[in-house]
Amino acid sequence: MTKDDVKKVFKQTHERMNKVAQEFPWENKEAYLSWLAQTMEYVTYGTRILALTAGTFPLDQTPLTARFIQHATEEKGHEKLLINDAKALGMNIEKIAILPEAEAFHKSVYYWIYQHRPAVIMGWILFLEGFAIISGPGIHKRVEAAYGKKPTSFARVHTNEDPDHVDKAMDILDYFSAYELKDIIHGLELYSSLYTNILKAVPANLKKQSVAA
Ligand SMILES: [Fe+2]
Numbered sequence: 001m002t003k004d005d006v007k008k009v010f011k012q013t014h015e016r017m018n019k020v021a022q023e024f025p026w027e028n029k030e031a032y033l034s035w036l037a038q039t040m041e042y043v044t045y046g047t048r049i050l051a052l053t054a055g056t057f058p059l060d061q062t063p064l065t066a067r068f069i070q071h072a073t074e075e076k077g078h079e080k081l082l083i084n085d086a087k088a089l090g091m092n093i094e095k096i097a098i099l100p101e102a103e104a105f106h107k108s109v110y111y112w113i114y115q116h117r118p119a120v121i122m123g124w125i126l127f128l129e130g131f132a133i134i135s136g137p138g139i140h141k142r143v144e145a146a147y148g149k150k151p152t153s154f155a156r157v158h159t160n161e162d163p164d165h166v167d168k169a170m171d172i173l174d175y176f177s178a179y180e181l182k183d184i185i186h187g188l189e190l191y192s193s194l195y196t197n198i199l200k201a202v203p204a205n206l207k208k209q210s211v212a213a
Helices: 003-023 029-054 059-075 078-088 100-107 109-114 118-147 150-159 164-175 178-212
Strands: none
Touching: 003 118, 003 164, 003 178, 029 059, 029 078, 029 100, 029 109, 029 118, 029 178, 059 118, 059 164, 078 150, 100 109, 100 178, 109 118, 118 150, 118 164, 118 178
């Protein structure tokens, strides 16, 4: 596996994700609120996951430890954006049901920490950063048109992130072995599938609720 293989899978993954993101009913308030709550599920644990991962690299991969620590500090407090976005729409985010798909998305990440395979978590990060940069602008445009600026701060902050975040993440790939690059690809593919499940489960569960009502 080479860096170019990772870049190729990254491109294919996010082309597919962009289509999945476009199909999500962003203008449906209940669906958007549920997405905020499902997002909150992994954002809350995100800084801890990054910090724990930082500690797993051996001494010859110290630049990776530094990268994960820095990333953890950058993500600090982002859950407050989600709480405030829901509040601006009159909803307490803690009252929204968390779907099993959202639990699986971040809780499975701990497995890679315990198995000492942090490269898969690098794939998780490349998935999330790529999604923010590639699918994020379209999502932000739609939710801001539907709800205004106040309830859409999380989408705004993550869309306006430096697009060179992904370039920087690609540069850091030089510190991974060929075997680990394979793990990164696995992470990208695995977490794009699990995130697709979240985006499909949100509207499916709203339908179920309305049928039950
Ligand atoms: Fe964030």
